[in-house]
Amino acid sequence: MNNIEQNAYSYLRTTKKFPNIWCSGCSIGIVMGALIRAIDRMGLDKNEVALVSGIGCTGRMPVYLDFNTMHTTHGRALAFATGLKLAKPELKVIVIMGDGDALAIGGNHFIHAARRNIDLTAIVLNNEIYGMTGGQYSPTTPLEMRATTAPYGHIEPPFPICELAIAAGATYVARSTVYHAVELDKYIEQAIRKVGFSLVEAVGYCHTTFGRLNKMGSAVEMMRHLKNVSISLSAAEKLTPEERSSKIVRGVLRDIEKPDYSTLYEQVIERAKASVTGKEFLRAGPGGLE
Amino acid sequence: MTVTLMQGNEAVGWGALAAGCRFYAGYPITPSSEVAEMLSRELPKYGGKFIQMEDEISSLAACIGASVGGLKSMTATSGPGFSLMQEHIGYAAMTEVPCVVVSVQRLGPSTGQPTSPSQGDIMQSRWGTHGDHPIIVLYPNSVPKAFDLTVTAFNFSEKYRTPVILLMDEVIAHMRERFEVPAPESLAVVDRISTNVPPEWYKPYGDTIGDIPPMPSFGSGYRYNITGLLHDPMGYPTQRLDEINPLVERLQRKINNHLDDILLYDEEYTEDANTVVISYGITARSARHAVKLARNRRHNIGLMTLFTIWPFPEEAVMRIGRTAKRVIVPEMNLGQLALEVERVVGRHKVVRINRADGEMIAPQTILQAIEGR
Numbered sequence: 126m127n128n129i130e131q132n133a134y135s136y137l138r139t140t141k142k143f144p145n146i147w148c149s150g151c152s153i154g155i156v157m158g159a160l161i162r163a164i165d166r167m168g169l170d171k172n173e174v175a176l177v178s179g180i181g182c183t184g185r186m187p188v189y190l191d192f193n194t195m196h197t198t199h200g201r202a203l204a205f206a207t208g209l210k211l212a213k214p215e216l217k218v219i220v221i222m223g224d225g226d227a228l229a230i231g232g233n234h235f236i237h238a239a240r241r242n243i244d245l246t247a248i249v250l251n252n253e254i255y256g257m258t259g260g261q262y263s264p265t266t267p268l269e270m271r272a273t274t275a276p277y278g279h280i281e282p283p284f285p286i287c288e289l290a291i292a293a294g295a296t297y298v299a300r301s302t303v304y305h306a307v308e309l310d311k312y313i314e315q316a317i318r319k320v321g322f323s324l325v326e327a328v329g330y331c332h333t334t335f336g337r338l339n340k341m342g343s344a345v346e347m348m349r350h351l352k353n354v355s356i357s358l359s360a361a362e363k364l365t366p367e368e369r370s371s372k373i374v375r376g377v378l379r380d381i382e383k384p385d386y387s388t389l390y391e392q393v394i395e396r397a398k399a400s401v402t403g404k405e406f407l408r409a410g411p412g413g414l415e
Numbered sequence: 416m417t418v419t420l421m422q423g424n425e426a427v428g429w430g431a432l433a434a435g436c437r438f439y440a441g442y443p444i445t446p447s448s449e450v451a452e453m454l455s456r457e458l459p460k461y462g463g464k465f466i467q468m469e470d471e472i473s474s475l476a477a478c479i480g481a482s483v484g485g486l487k488s489m490t491a492t493s494g495p496g497f498s499l500m501q502e503h504i505g506y507a508a509m510t511e512v513p514c515v516v517v518s519v520q521r522l523g524p525s526t527g528q529p530t531s532p533s534q535g536d537i538m539q540s541r542w543g544t545h546g547d548h549p550i551i552v553l554y555p556n557s558v559p560k561a562f563d564l565t566v567t568a569f570n571f572s573e574k575y576r577t578p579v580i581l582l583m584d585e586v587i588a589h590m591r592e593r594f595e596v597p598a599p600e601s602l603a604v605v606d607r608i609s610t611n612v613p614p615e616w617y618k619p620y621g622d623t624i625g626d627i628p629p630m631p632s633f634g635s636g637y638r639y640n641i642t643g644l645l646h647d648p649m650g651y652p653t654q655r656l657d658e659i660n661p662l663v664e665r666l667q668r669k670i671n672n673h674l675d676d677i678l679l680y681d682e683e684y685t686e687d688a689n690t691v692v693i694s695y696g697i698t699a700r701s702a703r704h705a706v707k708l709a710r711n712r713r714h715n716i717g718l719m720t721l722f723t724i725w726p727f728p729e730e731a732v733m734r735i736g737r738t739a740k741r742v743i744v745p746e747m748n749l750g751q752l753a754l755e756v757e758r759v760v761g762r763h764k765v766v767r768i769n770r771a772d773g774e775m776i777a778p779q780t781i782l783q784a785i786e787g788r
């Protein structure tokens with residue numbers, strides 16, 4: 126075992142009852158590994174990291190990890206994280222979501238968190254299906270694919286997660302796949318470092334539902350598929366839009382600087398305090414002006 | 416002493432600040448919006464934070480997140496928004512995260528009548544979220560009481576680690592009344608207890624004091640898990656019956672064993688009254704007027720004004736039922752709290768007065784019922 130693998134164990138909760146709930150071969154563990162490696166490489170203190178998730182197979186990830194962890198409700202993780210971040214700006218708040226969690230029920234929170242540019246790191250594991258509830262279609266299920274609720278083939282176009290985040294105002298957006306784990310480590314680290322709303326889309330797979338329904342083979346075969354259909358951003362730039370549309374484009378799609386919400390709110394506090402006249406209603410004592 | 420004229424919604428905002436609220440997240444909705452407007456102006460002066468979220472679901476979520484981060488938090492809404500908040504009221508109850516939810520009621524169902532008063536959220540405030548859960552619901556009958564009960568709502572939520580709902584009448588929310596500004600030192604403010612065990616000994620839901628687990632905030636060095644799933648003493652999801660049952664029972668017990676502290680009500684002339692009016696909110700003020708008129712006419716009438724409606728003050732109402740021959744329950748709905756009164760004193764004793772058209776119940780209407788007309 127090399128060093129990082131040994132270190133990884135120190136981020137797992139020894140008091141938690143293992144094994145985990147995931148099917149063997151599931152891609153969620155790879156993203157969990159990438160997250161651990163990114164945090165380890167950054168040398169973050171566990172106490173200064175908070176993981177917030179919604180509901181779904183992906184949403185279970187924080188429960189296994191030894192940080193400040195909050196497993197919330199389906200779709201609303203970003204809203205919980207917004208409150209936590211405003212209350213404790215010094216925390217690195219990382220939000221882990223499935224594609225349904227982030228973009229169907231949580232779609233509104235997703236675009237607004239990006240628009241506000243609140244300093245959160247969102248990691249969306251895109252397995253193109255609702256894993257936990259048994260393989261119903263999600264907002265990222267590709268056209269024509271089968272889901273337990275699309276037995277005749279899916280007729281809705283999928284959301285491009287990264288492009289949506291960019292349009293909504295995110296400051297850092299990157300995409301990779303679970304096959305390219307080293308790349309994921311790097312993007313997650315960059316996203317955590319970024320001050321502002323950052324998003325990493327980790328394209329994964331769910332062999333148990335999506336794979337089986339669409340006859341895509343085992344976890345290993347689905348992994349190979351990800352390798353084959355994905356290309357780097359620089360390679361993608363040489364393709365025509367049609368050629369590119371069938372590929373998963375990996376890379377940093379956006380990286381800009383913009384003041385984040387908390388920084389701007391500090392200015393609000395300064396302006397409000399400057400407006401204090403001394404005749405305020407509650408002046409001293411508990412609840413009084415400091 | 417400073418005396419001022421104050422609006423009910425403002426009083427809620429000031430009560431929150433006085434109680435130490437430093438976070439508000441909300442979504443605009445009549446007739447509650449003044450609470451948000453007032454706090455967007457005042458909170459930052461106190462170093463607190465205000466955010467207008469994209470809906471009521473995210474508003475309560477942000478409050479819970481901020482509370483986990485250590486800030487006392489509140490949101491305010493009305494019917495449609497209160498409906499949207501129900502999932503997270505259950506989440507706060509299950510995870511035992513303190514927060515205050517204000518619902519300034521409007522006439523419903525649905526969008527209903529945004530500016531008309533109603534007392535239609537009585538049952539929703541108790542059972543709106545799914546599953547058996549403990550909850551505390553407070554109900555002011557005046558502007559000064561709105562201030563006091565907002566402070567109490569925060570105190571209860573911190574002390575018992577539970578969401579507390581403050582139900583407001585539109586009439587009180589928008590009415591201006593005489594308000595004596597309390598000296599800050601006269602206010603009792605309760606803060607949640609944290610822990611001082613070494614972090615590696617800490618059991619987030621295990622080591623309880625009077626059934627209430629201490630609550631350090633995220634980032635304080637105590638790393639733990641919070642989940643809306645049934646959980647073990649460490650806060651991890653569990654399916655073990657020997658872990659589920661103790662949790663479910665403790666959640667009920669932590670409220671039910673402290674009813675002496677939680678149940679707030681006023682009684683006037685009830686000891687030997689043969690008829691008692693039981694009411695709450697603005698309707699209790701009509702009732703009070705009616706009771707006064709009736710007593711002037713030498714009727715032996717008492718009044719009970721409830722400030723805590725959930726848990727329902729069962730013992731006190733039962734005691735009234737033992738002496739009173741008749742209990743009149745006026746409310747601006749089609750009979751919600753009356754169901755509880757009937758359960759406790761017996762249906763045959765209860766006279767309901769109901770109105771759900773956006774108009775208040777007049778004292779004369781109650782007087783007529785008192786006189787059996």
Ligand SMILES: Cc1ncc(C[n+]2csc(CCOP(=O)(O)OP(=O)(O)O)c2C)c(N)n1
Binds near residue numbers: 223256263
């Ligand atoms: C309000 C609400 N609606 C529905 C559900 C049921 N539910 C649980 S997980 C899930 C979808 C999970 O899919 P995704 O977010 O893509 O995550 P995955 O399981 O694939 O990781 C749904 C619909 C729920 N828990 N809460």
Ligand code: SF4
Binds near residue numbers: 147150151152153
């Ligand atoms: S159902 Fe799919 S997403 Fe869920 S654990 Fe199994 S393989 Fe992973």
